Amino acid sequence: MNDLVSHSADLDAPTTFPAIADGFAFGGDYNPEQWPESVWAEDIELMRRAGVTTATVGVFSWGLLERSDGVFDWGWLDRVLDLLHENGIGVALATPTAAPPMWLMKAHPDIATVDENGVRTASGGRLAWSPSSAVFRRYALRMVRAVAERYGSHPALKLWHVSNEIGNENAICYSDETGVAWQSWLAEKYSDVDVINDAWGTAFWGHHFGAIEEIHSPRFARTNHNPGLLLDYSRFTSDALLGHYIAERAVLREVTPHVPITTNFMVMGEPGAADYSRWAREVDIVANDHYLRRDDPYPNSDLSFSADRVRGMAGGGPWLLMEHSTGAVNWQGINLAKTPGQLARNSLAHIARGSEGALYFQWRQSTAGAEQYHSGMLPHAGAESRIFREVADFGALLKRIAPAAGTVVVKARVAMLFDDQTAWLLRATRGPSDALRAVDLPKALHRAFTTRGIAVDVLPSGAPLQGYDVILAPTLPLADATTVTILERAAERGAHVLVGFHSGVMNPHGRVLTGGYPGRFRDMLGIRVTEVLPLLRKERVATNAGWHGEIWTEDLEAGDAEVLAHYTEGVLAGVPALTRRRIGSGTASYLATRPDERGLTAVVDSYIKLAGLSPVAPLEEGLEVTRRTGESGSFLFAINHDLDRPRVLSAAGLDLVSGRECDGDFAIAAGGVAVIRERLESSKANSIAPAKVTAV
Template identity: 40%
Template structure:
């Protein structure tokens, strides 16, 4: 695939580059007399960038063919004349009532044939030609009207594609799915082979017999190859719509364009890495996970966004100042986390820090979602923190942060959207194992040992790192199997876990013993799996390892180990289990490199305890520091202009060595007397120029 050249929104005329700072602005929710107050408060907070008109279709086109841009003109002119740039949305994320009443055929359909009625948002079919006609018409009208506006610095195409309409089972989708299958496979025989339709008499005679994976009854099992392709198709169908909207705008009014992804620890709705090839710059809407993994999961998502961006700057398009509104329990941010979380994203390559939303709604479905200006108004801790962050971002820009990028780590953890989709199937060895669980566990375990890893999509250059981790990479295509083989043969240091390399890209099992396509690289041959659980009395629910760690949920039955491999750890169990003394963790010499295999799910704690042995075995030196602090570094191409970010991962005060640098930003942190060390409080952050 060819990647679009990177383009970043440029500052308004006469302004110097800054970290873009702001959020979604919805002035159409408020009387016009509030707008002037908004602009003054934005200036006070250091806001220089807002996204406008994301959900404004009904106000932009109140009746079919009747357009009203006057109100938006006034808003944009107020913003721009006060130095606040506009990321202008196409407005297509939520079709108006007049459209769905005139054309109910645009409404998406669930797997049981039920039509999704309007009343929320994203109630359209991505493959509907009728919806596309109206959406592209609005895109063109917006582009024609604002093509010469000097305050519009970027296009915001639609919004969070697939958040609510990822899967549509309508007749439009059926026709599009058939076409997608024909383009992917060429012949119906190739489809039959890919889906193994010989099983359960599912043979297809021609493409007209292909239907979406609609409801087949509770407890039944959908064809896994078909279901995997359906998920690929659904991502591609939305991507095709995005490209159509994008092109409609850019043909008339070229500007850097983006759309907001939803990349997080569990955010696998779409193949966001594939989408990244079609954006001028990539954007994300990550929301914090409450509890003890808050910072780690946030850093994990930021690192993955940096991988999707291929280390170019990316935009944090939405996150929250405090509580969201869509969880059963909407936990607030703890004191300090508003600033700390934003600095963490900044450290990982986000050169734009934005929130949903600017002013908290007084009514509507998201009225309890926190904002930069809360219900309490500017006389609030949230707004004071917003202002503090704005000042911090300006200071870092003045010191040259925008000339730097995230420094490459020693270790890349590989992430694969399709492996996650395949492991979601209901007919798998265990429902307790998913691809997404393992990368986060490795990220946290490495952080516990002082290493902040880079998250890297499987298409990315993970094979250029000193070490790489394949964590439960269920799917390994022939191409990626060769990448693995060449990487290790040429001196790479590879960590591979259970549940890796079980199938090819068609979800066909690699035969001959697992992991079939890279057994020679790992030096192990797995004959069987041993899932574990407690849903049946007396079933094996864990396995002890010789190093004192404990495996849960899953273990491999390693039948043989190659002469080139050594066993590092074994299982300890009652003899009747067949596991006592069996290999659990191995290392194999292959070419000029080494490959470690971890044959059980150890979780974050077990991996963290095992990590020192594995790092020593692979001769990987952990950076100076400890697991209480997450350290991230940004630098320019020469390495002379460097910034170190330190984040407290604990709920106790921690000390850090500031490496002789100058502290620029200290949020809940204090530089100690002498300037060589600093104390960072819980939820604190420190930014040092080295």
């Protein structure tokens, strides 16, 4: 069995625990309660045919396990777990608290969330419970204890899966009970109401509070709420949701101290309600759900950026892809199907970047309910279908590449700082441009590096930065003095730092720092910005470097920084767009606009040259390449995103996917994948000892 690294509360003494499957975990959510028991035997037979090793069970089963208040019916779940164990399939058993039963909703409608207009959520949807509801917490923990005592010693149980996507539909609640919890949170964080008034600047619009009891949840108002209040409400919301996870975890830890515990994050696209870099410290293995969005022009970039973010939260160690789709989802209006081979490419993209498996929602595609057209491993068409054949093929592929399980992604030479709270701040603040998004410039820079074969570690602010030659801080408006000091010291010892516009401009309460932008970064960068001049949606401004700026420009004084690019048109003609200042043995640069694609290429290429960066392996454009290493060897993961023609990679070893030997140029079929177990002499030059796995 492979060992995964624990990120439990005792950060100084991380523990290990057995993985949920030999080799890479493969499977997904199994909801047999949706089907007659006569179907279960076919499920098991097809799971075995597909190579399924792991099933997530019980996520939405509360109402079928506790039929009425205190009346339990365990028979069907007993038989399911026994059946899975008899067939060698490990179980990630969910606490079914994501779905309060209808009898509970009827008896206690006040457990449901309330929207910003004061309307309480009715039963019939999903994740209807409020994280601040004491009544819900009491019933939920009773259910958790009952499940833990019933199945804690069952041999199928490998992992506890707490609730489901905590904070998805129930991210924000405005109930009266939540309002009281909000006031308690404020009282704990701030010593006095006048401290709050000062932090938020409540004198504006006459919002001065005389007592914490006057500070209500930010329900609907015809004008904007105070940004500081909204930012803190987001923090409170994340803490309240995390508090529910911790409460369930405490019961599980008491009853089953030997079983690891996790919950599934949702790290994809723009950050949501949870500060996952903090949540990652509370789980035994970081687990994530990821789904592609049809309106994303660079979906492969979102796959890699998300996976690198999750690995950064996991301290560079293993993590688990808990959910993604085999094909189309059901919630995007027009739900695009995945093309042939995309299932393998998408799944392997996560594994290449550190996941110890690939799990899907769900095993058998539902025929009823709100997600009946969400794809499954076994689609409506049954086993005689392209999707199931690709599922089975990928299960077989995972067995062939099993020697790579338990290895870790080689530490990159490029680090990027990214924080969930940036998105909260941008949503709370009416800034210069609504076109500014937390993930836009970070994803664009990440894509520009990784498409050139340069690995990037995406880390939360505060993570150690030793050993990185290039450090990117593209959108960090809340960067504190400690972060600035860490970056400055990194530059002094030889790192090349790039700071993006709208970084370091606010204090932790969302108040703008005076004296000129970019606030805390001014001295380090040797520049001063006096005004932001946002651009219209399709407006672009040319620079003398041959590329254009988009979204954002600034009236910038270069000070003692070198000007690398300046605008050549408009009111800012001659004003710097990109500067660089030498600090110690390194440099600190400032990017005052969002470069177009040509500009991103130019900026990234300059850093590749400046730091002497090399790709993971020599490769043609269109290939995505990552290296994982460990006691079992060095493994080069390659994905060809070009669907029209083969792409060539330079490597030496054995491709575990095809069984072909390679020595030099190795062609990967159009839309194909490879996992090359490298010969020692070929990987020695590029190999780097795996980073010590610690909690962030």
